[in-house]
Amino acid sequence: MERPTGVTIxxxxxxxxAALFLLLGALFxxxxxxxxxxxxxGGGGGDAGMAVLMGLxxxxxxxxxxxxxxxxxxxxxxxxxxxxxxILTIVFSILGVLSNLAGAAIPLMTGEPVSAVSxxxxxxxxxxxxxxxxxxxxxxxxxxx
Numbered sequence: 001m002e003r004p005t006g007v008t009i010x011x012x013x014x015x016x017x018a019a020l021f022l023l024l025g026a027l028f029x030x031x032x033x034x035x036x037x038x039x040x041x042g043g044g045g046g047d048a049g050m051a052v053l054m055g056l057x058x059x060x061x062x063x064x065x066x067x068x069x070x071x072x073x074x075x076x077x078x079x080x081x082x083x084x085x086x087i088l089t090i091v092f093s094i095l096g097v098l099s100n101l102a103g104a105a106i107p108l109m110t111g112e113p114v115s116a117v118s119x120x121x122x123x124x125x126x127x128x129x130x131x132x133x134x135x136x137x138x139x140x141x142x143x144x145x
């Protein structure tokens with residue numbers, strides 16, 4: 001069966017997300033290393049500050065690299081119509097719905113409705129992805145019943 005257009009779009013978005021995560025990971029590793037080096041040159045206890053900054057950069061960089069790997073693998077799975085990739089996309093979209101619900105509710109409760117706008121948009125996007133992944137022609141493309 002031919003890959004549905006929406007699945008192709010989601011796969012490409014996963015690949016773009018992986019590239020962005022790789023870039024962010026590299027920026028954190030390099031940026032915090034450079035920043036740590038500058039702090040270390042300042043003297044006066046800079047060694048501790050340098051170590052902390054470099055450590056934070058390394059941890060954040062590795063986390064972004066892991067996210068990049070996950071996005072890339074899911075993108076390949078969607079591209080090749082593997083049902084596990086469809087299931088992971090559903091799980092990630094459910095998590096996105098839950099986090100966006102909280103992200104919209106908290107600003108509304110604290111009287112900052114403008115802050116909730118991006119969460120409402122994210123809620124709509126994740127809801128649309130969930131709806132799409134359960135469409136009969138999409139399930140059929142992945143061999144799911």
